Amino acid sequence: MSANVRDVICSHIKKSIEIKSKILNDPKISDQIATLAENCLCSLKAGGKIIFSGNGGSFADAQHLSAEFTSRFLFDRNPMPSLVLGANNSTITAIANDYGYEHVFERELIGIAKIGDIFIPFSTSGNSPNILSAVIAAKKMGISTIAFSGATGGKLKQLCETVCIPSDITAHIQESHIMLGHILCDLVESQFFKT
Secondary structure: OOHHHHHHHHHHHHHHHHHHHHHHOOHHHHHHHHHHHHHHHHHHHOOOOEEEEOOOHHHHHHHHHHHHHHOOOOOOOOOOOEEEOOOOHHHHHHHHHHHOHHHHHHHHHHHHOOOOOEEEEEOOOOOOHHHHHHHHHHHHHOOEEEEEEOOOOOOHHHHOEEEEOOOOOHHHHHHHHHHHHHHHHHHHHHHHOOO
């Protein structure tokens, strides 16, 4: 391996560690995750569900975390109800064709969400039109929403509680989103199935 390649690898790892160190030392983010975990617990105990959404890599993260809830995270247990918006290709293409892509999550959310559910959208920029439309719909429906975004939070931060990762690099934001998502899964799973 050339020194240049090794430098690129080390640079990426160091930057990721630097961002995670900032998160570690930011009590607001810890408080936000703790509050979100408590809200998820209350929702699940009352018969609610956890709804995730995102685009591209953020969709993959949303799908990943939803799977942790419905399958298992750290130990065998009953499933916790969760789903990700956008997993049905027919639904997405129908809504995008008939109403426009900015409405794909909004219309699906309106169709399946109910009071007591928790909505967790991911947008690294905080400005994805289809995420913003879904958050606005969730607010109108009275659905508790906390979003995950990048450094500024974008327009999302004006609409709902937003966990802002201290970075403007998409890859590092997403790495941090999945880390915090795993912490959320751990907190909810361990408390929901506490003996």
